[in-house]
Amino acid sequence: MSMLDIDALDVWFGRDRGRVDAVRQASFIAAAGESFGLVGESGSGKSTILRAITGLAPTWSGKIAVKGHAIGQRRPKAFYKQVQMVFQDPYASLHPRHSVDAVLGETLHLHGFRDIDARVVKLLDDVGLGQKFRFRYPHQLSGGQRQRVAIARALAPEPELLLLDEPTSALDVSVQAEILNLLADLRQEHGLTYLMVSHDLSVVGHMCDRLAVMKDGEIVEIMDVAALRAMKATHPYSQHLLQASV
């Protein structure tokens, strides 16, 4: 069954003469349990697709369906229990004056959980941070630890689909390896579906099963990772991208 079904998605910003079409006629399907990658250069619209799914880019048309339920302009609360997002910059995505405990506790509270205390402990263990980080503030954490907190926050409502917007591009390669391993483990443990945006083809090659290559707001090619590894891209732009990244 498909976890995420996107069909003829258009996303635009501005109006009349100032209108910019950030995404044009994008269509793809991510199966349940799959890890699907979106690659392309900056400005190609890959992050915009994620933002349209979560409702951060309100001007869109076409079809976005999660588990077969099409999404309208207003998303029900249940949607946010199913779909969560991890942002690129762990330095910007955590409130500087909220402790880790407050960040996770608030999310749990908003989603109506009762046993918040036990769940915060469990979440921290899940992302490999442990108890001693519970009452720290973001400035007391390294970049990798912050990204772990951001992942824990995304996992708090027990989602099925996780949207990952360049989750490791702000991190060192050694820390990137830790986070990618963590994401792979979590996907297996919780049976998650990933939609991952990255400009780094080798990261997508490592994490994903299939990927879509985007250029100027359009998906130019969808291929599986075996084809990517064998350098068998069919569209000239994806070939160019592959050559530039090895």
Place this chain on the structure above:
Amino acid sequence: MDHLLDVENLWVRFPTRQGIFDAVRGVSFTLGRERLGIVGESGSGKSMTGRAILRLIRPPGQVEADHIKLDGVDLMQKSEKDMRDVRGERISMVMQDPKFSLNPVMTIGDQIIEAYRLHNRVSKSIAWTKALEMLEAVSIRDPDRVMRAYPHEMSGGMGQRIMIAMMLIPNPEILIADEPTSALDVSVQRQVLDIMDKLVKERGMGLIFISHDLNLVADFCDRVLIMYAGRIVEVCDADKLHDAQHPYTRGLLNSLPRLDAPRDRLEVLTRDPAWSEAPSVSGRV
């Protein structure tokens, strides 16, 4: 081999509430007319090394060194006023993000002309032609329009090329590039590197290329210093980087995902406290 730059026992210290923090600890290296890469994780002191050479570290930070010799003249002994003649004219620096290093309320033309006229007493019209030539040299199409444009009208790749043009127009002997391509897309990255490479070769400049990207450095530089916790742990030729010996370098290389060698799990770096204790390896030739 003649050395453009000779750094001996460089230390950078910052006093903190928990005592003195050593960001760079006793680093020595020389630079000839070559491309020298400095790699390491964030916090390893690679950017601080670049800034310390130009004495750009502000109090309360302290720079100490036995000497930092530029063509035999010790920069450590120079007054702040004399340092201004060094910065830009003899050693220039390209920073990571063009968005933060270009003046947002000045046209690009005015900024490049300012950089040129600071070091050369020429009329504005000659400076304008020089600036146009420089923009052409960094492969900017339609330089006339770019001269009159403001930085926000430029893309990241163009901004970085403009930065390189501005830094090279006084014709320095040494260019320090601090993560010049990290904010750029892979395809643009290549272009910017090619331009930098061409200019450095043509003018016989020395280049210090600071980056966290091992593959890029292995590809682009002649010699590489690998830094960890403020010290140089290994020095090697760039084309032999993939055969590096030090466990830290090996760990960094192995933690990279690779398209041609898929793995279920990536190797995670296990840090040995002995790495930061061991004395700095000298990068002198």
